[in-house]
Amino acid sequence: MSPTRACDVLPGMTVPAPIVQPFDWVATLRTGGPAGDRALAELHALLLRAARFEALRRRASLPWIGVAELDDLVLQAADDALVAVLSRLDSFRGASRFTTWAYKFAIYSAAVTLRRRAWRDREVSLAPELWDVVADRGGSPLQQVEDGELRTALRCGIEALTAHQRDVLVAVALEQVPIDVLAERLGTTRGALYKTLHDARRKLRAQLADQGLLEVTR
Amino acid sequence: MNDVLSRLLGPGEPEVSCEVCFEELDRYVELELAGADAEAAVPGMAAHLRGCPACSEEHASLTALLIDGSTS
Numbered sequence: 001m002s003p004t005r006a007c008d009v010l011p012g013m014t015v016p017a018p019i020v021q022p023f024d025w026v027a028t029l030r031t032g033g034p035a036g037d038r039a040l041a042e043l044h045a046l047l048l049r050a051a052r053f054e055a056l057r058r059r060a061s062l063p064w065i066g067v068a069e070l071d072d073l074v075l076q077a078a079d080d081a082l083v084a085v086l087s088r089l090d091s092f093r094g095a096s097r098f099t100t101w102a103y104k105f106a107i108y109s110a111a112v113t114l115r116r117r118a119w120r121d122r123e124v125s126l127a128p129e130l131w132d133v134v135a136d137r138g139g140s141p142l143q144q145v146e147d148g149e150l151r152t153a154l155r156c157g158i159e160a161l162t163a164h165q166r167d168v169l170v171a172v173a174l175e176q177v178p179i180d181v182l183a184e185r186l187g188t189t190r191g192a193l194y195k196t197l198h199d200a201r202r203k204l205r206a207q208l209a210d211q212g213l214l215e216v217t218r
Numbered sequence: 219m220n221d222v223l224s225r226l227l228g229p230g231e232p233e234v235s236c237e238v239c240f241e242e243l244d245r246y247v248e249l250e251l252a253g254a255d256a257e258a259a260v261p262g263m264a265a266h267l268r269g270c271p272a273c274s275e276e277h278a279s280l281t282a283l284l285i286d287g288s289t290s
Contacts, residue, residue, distance in 0.1 A: 053283050096244035100284060104243050107279045111272070154226065172271075173225035179272045191236040194270055201228035201269075208227075 025098040026089050043085065046099060048078040050106035058114045065117065073117060077110035084109065115178040124177050124185055150213050157207035165200035172197055224268075233265035239273045247280050 028039040051074045062070065084105045092101055139147075158166055171177040172193070183193050208214045234242070242260045249256035257264045267274045 050283055053286065054279050057279055057282070096248045100244040100248055100280070103283055104240065104276070104280055107276050107283065108240065111276055111279065115272070169226065174222065176225070176271075179270070190272060194236045198228065198233070198269070201226070201230075205227055205230055 023098075025102075026092055029086070029089060040082075043102060044078060044082050046102060047081045047085070047106040048074065050103045051075075051077040051081065051110040054107050054110035055114060058111070058118075061118050062114060073113050074110065077113045078106060080113075081106040081109040112180045115180050116184060119178065119181040124171060124175070124182065146213075149211075150208075153208055153211050153213050154204070157204045160207065161200050161203060165196055165203070168193055168196045169200040169204075225271075228269040229265040231265040232262050233269055234260065234262040235266075236270060236273055239263065239266050239270070239277075243273075243277060243280060247277065247284060250281065251284060 025039060025043070028035055029043065030036070031039075054077075055070055055074045059070075065073075081102075085102050092098060095101075158169065161169065168182065171182050172179055179190050179193050179197075183190050186193070205214060238260075242263060246256045246260050246263050249259055267277050
């Protein structure tokens with residue numbers, strides 16, 4: 001029997017797809033030269049696409065911003081993302097596709113940029129009178145009593161927080177100030193503020209649990 | 219629980235930080251889109267996405283971008 005050559009295709013045989021080596025973004029970007037420059041330009045184009053995608057998703061929240069300004073913000077976000085990606089190439093572990101990994105920087109950069117732009121001229125109130133956080137569910141007399149107790153417990157719980165915890169909880173949870181906007185105004189980071197928010201929520205939950213009211217919130 | 223109470227009280231479960239969320243977001247979204255158990259790979263991610271509006275928005279955007287890229 002003659003050996004089957006690689007080009008032979010027998011009836012019923014499935015021809016395997018050619019093996020395509022995945023493009024090694026990290027190595028190519030590090031290489032420099034024409035190949036590195038091409039990879040850099042392609043990466044920027046990908047980041048620009050992702051930033052533009054994010055801007056389109058947020059367009060409705062930015063009706064007063066013209067096309068030219070939005071394009072500038074998108075370009076700025078893509079540029080910032082490119083810097084972030086290049087500075088963190090060493091941290092790419094290959095746990096996802098490189099493009100997915102890079103996209104998240106552009107999404108993050110565009111989201112932060114546009115949230116801050118949307119709130120640029122808006123005041124952030126840290127002490128609103130928003131205590132009626134439990135809507136009147138109009139239920140049975142028992143439910144109305146429970147709602148009243150819950151409102152009182154929430155008010156007391158929020159007042160028992162530290163001033164910083166209270167400010168962050170009220171701004172993010174009640175005023176719905178984007179956490180990046182608040183972080184910028186308070187000179188801190190999203191992560192640090194979320195930690196504060198998490199601690200405040202835990203204390204509030206504990207307070208409600210102590211009074212047997214946590215079940216009422218479900 | 220109504221929306222305001224949800225925002226005030228948070229998920230009430232162990233959750234990752236915003237930093238870990240960002241680090242794992244690309245892997246998590248690809249696992250989700252592949253139908254794998256993403257939460258098992260990154261425990262506490264789902265709770266964080268329920269508790270952090272900003273991270274949740276970015277998770278939704280990255281997911282939508284990948285879906286858009288695979289269909290366009």
